[in-house]
Amino acid sequence: MQETKSTCPYCGVGCGVIVEHEAGQITGVRGDPDHPANFGRLCSKGSTLHLTATVSVTRQTRLLQPMRRATRGEAPVAVGWDNALDEAADRLAAIHRAHGPDAIGVYVSGQLLTEDYYVFNKLVKGLLGSNHIDTNSRLCMSSAVAGYKATLGADAPPCSYEDFAHAQTVFITGSNLAWAHPILMRRLEDARRANPAQKWIVADPRRTETADAADLHLPLLPGSDVALYHGLLHLLLWEGLTDPAYIAAHTSGFEALRTRVREFTPRETARLTGLKEADLVTAARWFGQATPTLSLYCQGLNQSSAGTAKNAALINLHLATGQIGKPGAGPFSLTGQPNAMGGREVGGLANLLSAHRDLGNPAHRAEVARLWGVPEVPAAAGKTAVEMFEAAADGEIKALWIACTNPAQSLPDQTTVRRALERAEFVVVQEAFATTATCAYADLLLPATTWGEKDGTVTNSERRISRVRPAVPPAGQARHDWAIAADLARRLAARIAPERAALFDYATPESVWLEHRESTRGRDLDITGLGYSMLEQQGPQQWPLPEGAAQGRARLYEDGVFPTEDGRAKFADVPFAPLAEPRDARYPFSLNTGRLRDQWHGMSRTGTLGRLYGHEGLPCIELHPQDMQRLKIAEGELLRVRSRRGQVVLPARGSDTLVPTQAFVAMHWGEEVLSGQDADGRPMNGVNALTSPRFCPQSKQPELKHAAVALEKVNLPWRLTAMAWLPADTALALREQLRPALARFGYASLLPFGREPDPAGRLGLVLRAGAAEAPEAGFLTSLRTTFGLDAPGVLAYQDARRGQQRALRVSRDADGAERLQGFWVAGDASGEAWLRSLLEADQTLPGPGRNLLAPGALAQRNVAPRSPQVCTCFNVDEAAIRSELGRSSGSADERLARCQSALKCGTNCGSCLPALRQLVKATLPVAA
Numbered sequence: 038m039q040e041t042k043s044t045c046p047y048c049g050v051g052c053g054v055i056v057e058h059e060a061g062q063i064t065g066v067r068g069d070p071d072h073p074a075n076f077g078r079l080c081s082k083g084s085t086l087h088l089t090a091t092v093s094v095t096r097q098t099r100l101l102q103p104m105r106r107a108t109r110g111e112a113p114v115a116v117g118w119d120n121a122l123d124e125a126a127d128r129l130a131a132i133h134r135a136h137g138p139d140a141i142g143v144y145v146s147g148q149l150l151t152e153d154y155y156v157f158n159k160l161v162k163g164l165l166g167s168n169h170i171d172t173n174s175r176l177c178m179s180s181a182v183a184g185y186k187a188t189l190g191a192d193a194p195p196c197s198y199e200d201f202a203h204a205q206t207v208f209i210t211g212s213n214l215a216w217a218h219p220i221l222m223r224r225l226e227d228a229r230r231a232n233p234a235q236k237w238i239v240a241d242p243r244r245t246e247t248a249d250a251a252d253l254h255l256p257l258l259p260g261s262d263v264a265l266y267h268g269l270l271h272l273l274l275w276e277g278l279t280d281p282a283y284i285a286a287h288t289s290g291f292e293a294l295r296t297r298v299r300e301f302t303p304r305e306t307a308r309l310t311g312l313k314e315a316d317l318v319t320a321a322r323w324f325g326q327a328t329p330t331l332s333l334y335c336q337g338l339n340q341s342s343a344g345t346a347k348n349a350a351l352i353n354l355h356l357a358t359g360q361i362g363k364p365g366a367g368p369f370s371l372t373g374q375p376n377a378m379g380g381r382e383v384g385g386l387a388n389l390l391s392a393h394r395d396l397g398n399p400a401h402r403a404e405v406a407r408l409w410g411v412p413e414v415p416a417a418a419g420k421t422a423v424e425m426f427e428a429a430a431d432g433e434i435k436a437l438w439i440a441c442t443n444p445a446q447s448l449p450d451q452t453t454v455r456r457a458l459e460r461a462e463f464v465v466v467q468e469a470f471a472t473t474a475t476c477a478y479a480d481l482l483l484p485a486t487t488w489g490e491k492d493g494t495v496t497n498s499e500r501r502i503s504r505v506r507p508a509v510p511p512a513g514q515a516r517h518d519w520a521i522a523a524d525l526a527r528r529l530a531a532r533i534a535p536e537r538a539a540l541f542d543y544a545t546p547e548s549v550w551l552e553h554r555e556s557t558r559g560r561d562l563d564i565t566g567l568g569y570s571m572l573e574q575q576g577p578q579q580w581p582l583p584e585g586a587a588q589g590r591a592r593l594y595e596d597g598v599f600p601t602e603d604g605r606a607k608f609a610d611v612p613f614a615p616l617a618e619p620r621d622a623r624y625p626f627s628l629n630t631g632r633l634r635d636q637w638h639g640m641s642r643t644g645t646l647g648r649l650y651g652h653e654g655l656p657c658i659e660l661h662p663q664d665m666q667r668l669k670i671a672e673g674e675l676l677r678v679r680s681r682r683g684q685v686v687l688p689a690r691g692s693d694t695l696v697p698t699q700a701f702v703a704m705h706w707g708e709e710v711l712s713g714q715d716a717d718g719r720p721m722n723g724v725n726a727l728t729s730p731r732f733c734p735q736s737k738q739p740e741l742k743h744a745a746v747a748l749e750k751v752n753l754p755w756r757l758t759a760m761a762w763l764p765a766d767t768a769l770a771l772r773e774q775l776r777p778a779l780a781r782f783g784y785a786s787l788l789p790f791g792r793e794p795d796p797a798g799r800l801g802l803v804l805r806a807g808a809a810e811a812p813e814a815g816f817l818t819s820l821r822t823t824f825g826l827d828a829p830g831v832l833a834y835q836d837a838r839r840g841q842q843r844a845l846r847v848s849r850d851a852d853g854a855e856r857l858q859g860f861w862v863a864g865d866a867s868g869e870a871w872l873r874s875l876l877e878a879d880q881t882l883p884g885p886g887r888n889l890l891a892p893g894a895l896a897q898r899n900v901a902p903r904s905p906q907v908c909t910c911f912n913v914d915e916a917a918i919r920s921e922l923g924r925s926s927g928s929a930d931e932r933l934a935r936c937q938s939a940l941k942c943g944t945n946c947g948s949c950l951p952a953l954r955q956l957v958k959a960t961l962p963v964a965a
Contacts, residue, residue: 041508042069044495045083046148046488047637049372050074050220051497052083053577056489056508063090063489063509073577074198074497080219081635081652081909081948082643088793089642090489090509097769098645100471101513104482109459113482118514122525125438125481128463130532132435138167138415142425142434145385146441147174147374150493150505152549153518154376154385156541157440160526161419162384163409164537168396168419169434171387173442174380175422175738177373180339182381183736184348185370187609188356190601191561192381192393195361195593196331196369197499197579201228203365204331206323209239210351211262211337215246215951216634218335218371222247223947236323240265241337242629243701244694246951253319256696258311259627259743260616262338266350267298267613268306269321270357274298278325280359287597288356290608297610309613325358329365336373336631340742342617345735349609356606362594371498374638378496382562383553387419388737391556408556409540421737422448423730429457440467440518441485445474446639446707449728449739450682467521470641472773474708474723484515487642491517493546494572496580500589502567503577519549558584561600617731617740620698624680624745626664630704630724631742634948635909640705645769647791647800651906655805656706656786658748659692661699668748675751675784675807677715678702680744683726686713686751686784686807700746702727711786712779713806720780753783753807755840756866760803760876761824761859765793768800771823775804778820782806790877792912801876811840811864826861834890840864847886854881868894874903907956908942908949915956918942922960929957 038059045052053072057065066087070077088094095101103121104113116124132140143161145154154172161170182192189195201207201224215222229235239251240262248254257265273279274295284291303314310317324330332355338347352368360366372378384390384405391408394401402414420428426444428434430453437458448454458464458478466479469487476482490511496502511517516524523541530538543549547569558565563583571578579589599606620627635649643649658678660670670676673688678700687702695701707723714720727746732739763771772787779785790801802824811817821827825846832845841864847855857876862869872889875882888894904916921939925932933953937943943950 038064041506042504043489043506043508044375044503045079045086046375047082048218049374049377049498050218051375051495051501051503051577052079052220053503054079054083054086057087058508061509062092063087071576072503074499074501074503075220078220078223079946081649081946082637084910084946085646085649085793086488089645093766094645094769095512097767098470098472098641099512099515100468100476100482100484101515102484103514106480109478109480113479118516121481121483122528125465125525126528126532129436129438129529132463133165133533136435138165139169140433140435141165141167141169141438142420142429142436143170143438144422144425144440144442144444145170145172145380147172147177147377147380148441149380149518150376150491150495150546151379151383151553152493152546153522154380155383155391155549155553156519156522156526156543158383158385158391159409159540160522162390162414163411163540164526164530164534166415168387168415168417169425170385170419171422171425172380172385173422173444173447174374174377175386176447176741177336177339178370178377178381179386179736179738180341180344180348180733181370183345183733184352187345187349187607187735188352189594189606190599193561193593194370194498194500196367197591198224199591200331200365200367200369201225202231204228204235204329205232205365206236206238206327206330208324208330208332209237209247209251210332210334211240211339211347212333212335212371213241213245213247213631214333214371215250217373217632219634219946219948221371222951226950236327238320238323242696242699246955249955250951253316253323255312255316255320258309259629259699260341260343261310262341262347263343263350263611263613264301264306264309265312266347266354267301268303268310268317269324270294270354271298271301271306272303272318272321273325273354273357276321276325278321279357283359283597284357287599287605288608289603289605290610291357293610294353294608297612324354328358328360329363330355330358330360331365332368333371334368335371337742339738340740341738342731342733342740343614344733344738346609346611346614349611353608356608362592362597364592367592369498375497376495378498378500379494382496382557387421390414391553392560393562394560405556411537411540423732423737423739426454426457427730429461432460435461436463436465437461438465438467439475440522441469443473443475443639443641443707445478446709446723447725449725449741450730451722451726452683453730455722467518469515472709473639473641483521484513485518485521486511486515490515493519494550500562500579501577502564502572502580504569504572517546519543519546616743618681618729618743618745620745624747626698626700626746626748628678628680628700628702628727628744628746629742630702630728633703633705636703636705638705639707640709644710645789646793647789648793648909650788650790651909651912653703654788654790656687656703656711657690658687659690659695659701661695661697662691662693663697665689665691670750675753677749677751678727679747679749680727680729682729683722684715685711685721685724685726687711700748704741709776710788712776713782713784714780751783751807753809755808755811755864757804757806757861757863758866758869758873759820759824759826759861760801760873761826761846762799762801762876763825765795765798765800768802772802775802775820775823778816779806781812781816783808803873817842817863821861824859824861826859832887832890836864836892843890845886845889847882850881855886856881857886870903907952908940910945911941913940913942918953918956919960922956929954933957
């Protein structure tokens with residue numbers, strides 16, 4: 038067995054991994070104990086990476102060769118690389134000649150490596166002569182970029198993870214750290230364990246696991262963040278907790294801001310935010326007195342029509358108190374994707390240029406033109422993500438080249454996105470996975486490498502550059518993204534600008550990186566002292582690291598000098614603006630979206646593993662129990678959720694983590710797993726059919742965190758649950774075969790289940806569906822056949838008059854006991870929960886399976902709701918943990934340790950530790 042050090046491809050923490058591999062196949066993964074981001078820890082997603090790279094998963098889900106669609110809607114056919122790239126070059130060149138460079142839009146990803154990003158950016162701005170390149174980082178980090186630049190002068194997070202241990206107060210705002218960045222949550226828990234006096238303030242409309250762990254939870258109203266920060270600054274001024282000397286020496290613009298926040302009295306701030314005045318006072322005192330103070334923030338601030346204002350207003354608090362440029366202090370934006378930082382560094386957005394240069398600055402454009410050897414870089418700002426797809430939907434953009442991202446799942450206002458993909462004359466999708474919703478719209482599919490195969494660098498949230506190393510060869514005919522872009526650029530140049538073909542003569546990813554490195558010389562992110570050799574010999578490094586420096590800088594602005602014209606940070610005098618789409622009488626609920634603990638983005642990778650659905654295995658909408666009682670909504674009842682743009686149907690789940698009139702749906706549920714058709718027969722396209730494209734005017738980041746929605750009960754009396762163990766070598770392919778059928782129901786979800794690696798080589802699929810009436814018999818028979826529930830030996834029952842169908846597939850142990858291997862319950866699906874529990878637990882049936890086919894047999898089986906899984910690694914549910922804790926006594930830490938010793942929960946990746954601590958608090962110790 039061999040081992041290769043690399044970096045995790047999920048969030049922006051940038052964890053180091055050690056990849057175990059043998060004979061060209063990845064066999065295992067563990068955390069790299071030497072990597073300064075994680076010191077050996079991995080979350081539930083990172084620790085299962087190897088399971089997403091098996092031969093079986095690769096064969097069933099990966100795009101393994103170039104594919105071409107002769108006609109939209111037809112299945113693509115394989116073509117050679119030369120044919121594929123020549124066709125792309127021909128068609129893009131034709132559009133370029135006929136309609137100009139701005140008729141082509143390129144949409145890339147924060148999951149690309151820095152080298153990939155650099156080539157794409159140069160191709161669009163240096164060859165095509167357009168700035169129409171943007172990235173899905175626009176959806177997660179552009180407000181943080183704009184906030185840093187508006188106040189500190191550059192897009193440079195000033196802090197490091199080591200500041201967690203130095204902070205006395207930690208203000209977590211707009212972040213569910215426990216689920217979005219679990220390894221950082223572990224690090225913060227370590228800091229508080231070492232320093233019990235450390236205070237946590239969490240501002241979040243929901244009582245998340247992060248909020249539950251806080252010393253002070255501020256459940257502010259959606260969209261009221263700026264009012265909160267202005268109110269805190271008002272109190273800091275009132276209490277004399279600002280730093281006038283720092284303000285005078287190192288900042289400008291404070292007087293205008295002081296005037297603005299005068300009106301944000303505790304009473305007015307409480308009215309605007311829904312918070313208690315006393316809690317506002319406590320938060321301000323901790324922020325200003327219990328210093329140093331560190332703020333951690335993420336999409337709750339960024340994904341807003343006022344995202345830049347929110348970021349800047351938070352940074353104002355640090356400037357006013359001097360809590361920046363010192364250990365344990367500063368505003369620390371946490372990155373959502375593994376290389377959103379690297380993309381920003383190379384200028385891979387529609388408004389940026391290489392090395393943090395501004396597109397609107399003529400001198401910056403001239404510098405980049407000289408570096409690239411082109412006459413000029415276009416001056417007009419390019420279309421950002423939402424604008425690009427709106428322009429394609431309107432016919433302005435004729436071609437879309439999409440790389441390493443899934444806009445048909447992740448962009449807001451999916452109706453417009455689908456119209457864009459349909460109307461564009463030519464769509465190229467460059468992708469590792471063939472299973473994304475966007476692939477269905479592609480005229481040309483180009484197979485790209487992915488984790489375990491890629492070679493290059495990424496930059497994490499703390500400005501730390503790490504190597505991504507290949508452990509195995511590319512799967513099938515996949516190529517590296519930078520190499521695909523460079524090859525196509527050379528062919529395209531031959532057609533539109535032959536003199537520029539040499540601009541893309543890159544032989545290795547390092548040759549790309551060296552050009553990027555030179556672009557940083559003298560800039561705030563100068564890395565001219567860094568090379569691949571240093572990364573190999575000394576490990577990951579932070580920027581800046583200029584030529585002659587021995588190491589990078591852990592903390593910025595320690596000298597109080599900022600990268601602005603006068604060297605001073607700028608206070609942002611920003612107004613408080615209401616939500617872009619406040620709830621009203623027609624749409625009376627505020628919908629929030631966010632992450633699940635064990636899934637990531639559109640789930641093209643994490644969604645291949647049944648075990649990662651154990652914690653949250655059913656798309657649903659969470660509502661406060663009072664709202665459910667008021668509207669007479671039962672647990673699990675199907676609701677039509679409507680916004681001004683679209684609708685989805687979801688089962689309801691009561692949750693006291695929300696306040697009344699608020700709702701929550703996980704961001705991951707796209708049409709790949711959640712579908713159906715509305716009353717007019719139109720397809721429903723996942724959760725982002727609901728979300729709003731309204732964006733922040735400065736950052737152009739859309740308000741994915743809030744949409745006004747209406748709820749109504751859905752009358753879908755015919756129900757179906759089909760669930761079966763299937764061979765793992767075919768289950769994911771069968772899922773893709775079943776996906777088109779989902780749209781024929783009024784509601785449908787299709788998910789894997791199981792515990793990889795399964796000793797019997799199985800993976801389960803579960804289909805839940807509802808319809809106004811029973812679908813036609815032939816269609817249902819085809820579904821049963823796919824689930825292996827229409828074969829000889831399957832026990833079956835049918836009542837055509839009542840529209841009832843049941844089928845059971847059982848196996849027999851050596852002692853004759855029967856085990857359920859699959860079931861089909863259609864028409865009246867009552868009792869399916871009991872069958873589901875038997876199947877998931879792999880338990881023997883209480884009697885002959887045929888007895889369960891009798892009329893009323895399942896309805897008599899009452900089963901308690903399945904206890905929710907807490908620990909993914911060891912499949913430990915809440916009931917087992919409560920039972921173990923109920924037998925324990927002692928301190929909270931002692932009870933937790935005994936529970937972990939008995940059940941192993943929380944002893945591997947640690948992602949479940951916040952939930953375990955909640956349960957420890959919720960269960961009273963045994964009386965002595």
